[in-house]
Amino acid sequence: xxxxxxxxxxxxxxxxxxxxxxxxxxxxxxxxxxxxxxxxxxxxxxxxxxxxxxxxxxxxxxxxxxxxxxxxxxxxxxxxxxxxxxxxxxxxxxxxxxxxxxxxxxxxxxxxxxxxxxxxxxxxxxxxxxxxxxxxxxxxxxxxxxxxxxxxxxxxxxxxxxxxxxxxxxxxxxxxxxxxxxxxxxxxxxxxxxxxxxxxxxxxxxxxxxxxxxxxxxxxxxxxxxxxxxxxxxxxxxxxxxxxxx
Numbered sequence: 001x002x003x004x005x006x007x008x009x010x011x012x013x014x015x016x017x018x019x020x021x022x023x024x025x026x027x028x029x030x031x032x033x034x035x036x037x038x039x040x041x042x043x044x045x046x047x048x049x050x051x052x053x054x055x056x057x058x059x060x061x062x063x064x065x066x067x068x069x070x071x072x073x074x075x076x077x078x079x080x081x082x083x084x085x086x087x088x089x090x091x092x093x094x095x096x097x098x099x100x101x102x103x104x105x106x107x108x109x110x111x112x113x114x115x116x117x118x119x120x121x122x123x124x125x126x127x128x129x130x131x132x133x134x135x136x137x138x139x140x141x142x143x144x145x146x147x148x149x150x151x152x153x154x155x156x157x158x159x160x161x162x163x164x165x166x167x168x169x170x171x172x173x174x175x176x177x178x179x180x181x182x183x184x185x186x187x188x189x190x191x192x193x194x195x196x197x198x199x200x201x202x203x204x205x206x207x208x209x210x211x212x213x214x215x216x217x218x219x220x221x222x223x224x225x226x227x228x229x230x231x232x233x234x235x236x237x238x239x240x241x242x243x244x245x246x
Contacts, residue, residue: 002026003129006076007055007092012118016053016092019122025050049087051133052080056093056101056115074101081110086190088132090114090125096143103149106137107156109230111237112188114138135188136240150241153234161231168217168235175216182209186229187236 003025007013017027028049056073077089089112091102102115112135114128120140131138139149157165175183185195192210196203214220217235219228 001051002028002049004028004049004052005054006052006073012055016125019125020053023126051088051090051129052077053090053092053129054080056091056098057095071098071101074098074105077113078105078108078110081105081112085110086112086188086194088112088114088129088134090116090128090132092116092118094118096140099139099143102139103152103156106149106153106237109233109237111135111137111233115143116140117142135184135190135236137237145245146241147245150238150245153238153241157234161234164219164231165235165238168219168231169239171217172235172239175213179209179213179216182206183213183232183236186210186213187233 001024003020005013005017005020005027007016020027054073054077056071073091073093077091080087080089091098091114093115094117096117098115102113105113112132114132114137116124116128116138117140124140128138137149139146154162154165181199182195185198190198192203192206195201196206199206211220213232214228217232219231
């Protein structure tokens with residue numbers, strides 16, 4: 001297992017790297033400067049990198065011309081997830097005021113994301129990494145509770161999306177155990193080839209499962225595969241958050 005750690009605070013970065021190393025991770029460290037930004041994105045596209053751990057509150061580097069509405073860490077997380085959707089991303093912050101920015105990312109249908117506060121227990125770090133690595137969401141309970149987060153994500157859907165997601169959530173119980181595994185992998189941006197290999201089934205079987213999932217969740221009529229995937233991600237995100245709050 002390989003983890004990328006990006007933080008402008010060398011002391012914190014090295015401490016986190018030592019902890020992750022003790023937990024069996026091979027760690028790649030990068031300071032977030034001009035070169036570090038590009039290095040981070042390049043490294044996360046390498047198949048051996050499993051998770052990226054980023055500090056939200058890293059300073060802007062010289063020559064940064066991207067939009068300033070979000071912090072460097074948030075923008076880097078978004079860039080990494082768009083470049084490599086399969087990768088789990090864990091965001092650290094010394095403050096609990098970045099909730100809105102995290103929700104903005106989730107609203108795009110970006111899963112496999114965690115937000116934890118510096119100073120949390122080591123076990124919480126590993127829990128966040130474990131969930132993000134399999135495409136799930138974890139938010140530090142000191143920031144918000146999962147039920148409120150699920151409700152907020154639902155409230156931010158368009159009226160059309162709300163109708164589609166509500167129907168899909170009602171029909172999740174119709175999904176078989178095998179289809180549930182495929183659904184989870186697909187929502188976490190695993191490729192059809194990786195699903196086939198991981199489940200030891202043929203590509204045709206994967207495609208048949210996906211067709212059945214879309215049919216059961218009433219997503220089959222959606223014209224765009226990209227739109228179906230984003231809706232599927234939001235459905236799984238909201239469902240998993242509600243389940244974890246139960």
